[in-house]
Amino acid sequence: GAVVSQHPSWVICKSGTSVKIECRSLDFQATTMFWYRQFPKQSLMLMATSNEGSKATYEQGVEKDKFLINHASLTLSTLTVTSAHPEDSSFYICSARDIDGGTTEAFFGQGTRLTVV
């Protein structure tokens, strides 16, 4: 089956620094990638939809300047948490939809646990 790789799996950073999370589709081309955030014991919250070669579409309430998304190629999207603070600590998950996916499944990365100290 299709594989989406997310890196790193976990990261600890100091408050005020920036952290980049990568999401790669390993065996398919993904025109669309999604970034989610999950708070402990809560559901996923869609942060933004990333389309290759264009600006990401952010959900209401998500700060564009804080969560920078770049989808430079059909197999790679990155999420950069800028000037991270402890409240940004969370589980971040990406998913990618096959270029021919239409309304079918998008495949999820394994997630990145970010801890800001």
Next chain:
Amino acid sequence: AQKITQTQPGMFVQEKEAVTLDCTYDTSDQSYGLFWYKQPSSGEMIFLIYQGSYDEQNATEGRYSLNFQKARKSANLVISASQLGDSAMYFCAMRERVGTGGFKTIFGAGTRLFVKA
């Protein structure tokens, strides 16, 4: 307004028995997709099953089946012959169209399933 409702925060089931996880949704779209995902304690999201709004047959994938009742707007997940490894968080999700040509996936709050030996 809640678009995806999972009314069971937690459920217990005896090993080898079947269990039904409830999911109701709200949309005015005629074309939409319904998904179920499993999230074990490791955090990754695992796709289980998909049902398209126009699919007449209920979707089945191995031990998983989706009881789709369109008029009632419900998409319950049935797991037959529960296994200890089925203990996890289960999310119901709906993908619907937004704007022209775009999609959005909305997740329910999740149901934590505990399988007892």
